[in-house]
Amino acid sequence: MKQSLVGVIMGSDSDWEVMKHAVGILKDLNVPYEAEVVSAHRTPDRMFEYAETAVERGLKCIIAGAGGAAHLPGMVAAKTILPVLGVPIPSKQLLGMDSLLSIVQMPRGIPVATFAIGEAGAFNAGLFAAALLAVEDIRLATLLVEFRKTQATAVAAMTLPKL
Numbered sequence: 001m002k003q004s005l006v007g008v009i010m011g012s013d014s015d016w017e018v019m020k021h022a023v024g025i026l027k028d029l030n031v032p033y034e035a036e037v038v039s040a041h042r043t044p045d046r047m048f049e050y051a052e053t054a055v056e057r058g059l060k061c062i063i064a065g066a067g068g069a070a071h072l073p074g075m076v077a078a079k080t081i082l083p084v085l086g087v088p089i090p091s092k093q094l095l096g097m098d099s100l101l102s103i104v105q106m107p108r109g110i111p112v113a114t115f116a117i118g119e120a121g122a123f124n125a126g127l128f129a130a131a132l133l134a135v136e137d138i139r140l141a142t143l144l145v146e147f148r149k150t151q152a153t154a155v156a157a158m159t160l161p162k163l
């Protein structure tokens, strides 16, 4: 098995329906990844160990999805110097605004790159992780260029119903 380069973590398995969009694009681009449930609130020791060993395990960045009081991305960022990409998960009560603000409003000194709420954010976090790696991986850069071309072709072919 290939060494994982991107760690995808989420606060609960209930986040998977959103976070699978990050995993899906990593898979499509052949980026080696690992995915697991890690919670700052519910499994703080596991979260510390995950973040503290991330560099030595060969990860290049971490995508962290969480909902509600979404402390996971920020706490992971506090324990590693790897880039952390935060994905706000839609919450039942506040539709993910709580998740977004929890992740985006980091205090100066510990950055988390914050993406859109939900599926688009998860997908873009996966793309962004690939773009980070593509800086030093020409094969991956080529795949990203191909992705953009395919997307542009699909959009150009879109038609609208006649009224």
Ligand SMILES: Nc1c(C(=O)O)ncn1[C@@H]1O[C@H](COP(=O)(O)O)[C@@H](O)[C@H]1O
Binding pocket: 010, 011, 012, 013, 014, 015, 038, 039, 040, 041, 042, 065, 066, 067, 068, 069, 070, 071, 072, 073, 089
């Ligand atoms: N925000 C966090 C953290 C954390 O930040 O450590 N751990 C779990 N959660 C979030 O709680 C929500 C509800 O989780 P459950 O569905 O398991 O009750 C999930 O969206 C998860 O990301």
